[in-house]
Amino acid sequence: MATRIPFYSFEYQNQQVKKEVQQVLLDVFDSAWYILGERVAQFEKEYADYIGVKHCIGVGKGLDALKISLRVLGIKPGDEVILPANTYIATLLAVSEIGAIPVLVDPDISTFNIDPNKIAAKITAKTKAILPVHLYGLPCDMDAIANLANQHGLFIVEDNAQASGALYKGRKTGSFGHVNAHSFYPTKNLGCLGDGGAITTNDDEFARQVRMLRNYGSEVKYKNELLGYNSRLDEIQAAVLSIKLPYLEQWRKEKALLAAAYFKGLQDISPIQLPADVATDYTHSHHLFVVHVLHREGLAAYLKNQGIETLIHYPIPAYRQQAYIGAGFNPHDYPVTEKMTSEILSLPLYPGMKLEEVEQVISLIRQFTF
Ligand SMILES: *Cc1c(COP(=O)(O)O)cnc(C)c1O
Numbered sequence: 001m002a003t004r005i006p007f008y009s010f011e012y013q014n015q016q017v018k019k020e021v022q023q024v025l026l027d028v029f030d031s032a033w034y035i036l037g038e039r040v041a042q043f044e045k046e047y048a049d050y051i052g053v054k055h056c057i058g059v060g061k062g063l064d065a066l067k068i069s070l071r072v073l074g075i076k077p078g079d080e081v082i083l084p085a086n087t088y089i090a091t092l093l094a095v096s097e098i099g100a101i102p103v104l105v106d107p108d109i110s111t112f113n114i115d116p117n118k119i120a121a122k123i124t125a126k127t128k129a130i131l132p133v134h135l136y137g138l139p140c141d142m143d144a145i146a147n148l149a150n151q152h153g154l155f156i157v158e159d160n161a162q163a164s165g166a167l168y169k170g171r172k173t174g175s176f177g178h179v180n181a182h183s184f185y186p187t188k189n190l191g192c193l194g195d196g197g198a199i200t201t202n203d204d205e206f207a208r209q210v211r212m213l214r215n216y217g218s219e220v221k222y223k224n225e226l227l228g229y230n231s232r233l234d235e236i237q238a239a240v241l242s243i244k245l246p247y248l249e250q251w252r253k254e255k256a257l258l259a260a261a262y263f264k265g266l267q268d269i270s271p272i273q274l275p276a277d278v279a280t281d282y283t284h285s286h287h288l289f290v291v292h293v294l295h296r297e298g299l300a301a302y303l304k305n306q307g308i309e310t311l312i313h314y315p316i317p318a319y320r321q322q323a324y325i326g327a328g329f330n331p332h333d334y335p336v337t338e339k340m341t342s343e344i345l346s347l348p349l350y351p352g353m354k355l356e357e358v359e360q361v362i363s364l365i366r367q368f369t370f
Pocket of ligand 1 (some may be wrong): 061062063064087091161162182183
């Protein structure tokens, strides 16, 4: 009997950092300083250097990073923000939460990313920003998006939640937009031990306002200039992230080898369409390995029977969720999202997954009668 293969496992990553993490948890405990201390400042500096930007500000979670990014750009109720129709609901919620109007754009079916050719038609006098999402870890076409933003005087906010470590034309994603959002949710490429997030920017004033917004709108204690939030990365999470950051590139490379094995093993199976084989300008973070499959439900059930866990990202588009009933979205406006939603399947891929395990998934898929 073949071994079970989970969709994701922390085992390998955790083992690599376990000793250091155990020590730092005790150190933070003993330090008696838990919020906005030197460990947060230290990680912010390291992550800013890693991404290649001037400022990084730790926040409580990726959703807050998005929301606060939009706030510092002055986006207000009634303003329009353009984002991909097939993103995780967090991107859409961030726009809704600040009262702005989300304007959805279908993706390119081969990259899963927002289709730059469909953006211009959605730009109106009310449009304030484009919010590209590097979905599954593949960078968006940032040149095309920057051109549109420049032409129309729009801000760019990158949703880099799935793409820590990805590069576009040699530059890290999360360094292209005016203000950019990152998530350190445990299963993201760089994950902490709970919720965590960050904002990156090269702009001093935006950075100052993000620092205020994450901390009750205050720069000087007990003086509140802005209607802020309580959304701070805490010392424990920052300390753990500082330990894990130096491993991020190694983990990405390990996942890239596994993804290449999937490519090689599945390329001649016609009912399976592989994700876009990324061109030289794009370095994938390999957050998720998502294929299109004919007869997906059958394949997923068969793999489950064989002990292989798969998932769907995402089984219901955000705009069709019950929470958005009455918001005026029409599924007919997003035919590409609708089509991909019925076909996509995410195969197991995580740091520490063995090449033999990928081979096992491939071999089982090859035995399946589509
Ligand atoms: C995970 C995720 C978020 C939200 O991050 P949290 O830290 O869970 O709040 C936002 N956008 C995308 C695309 C994500 O995958």
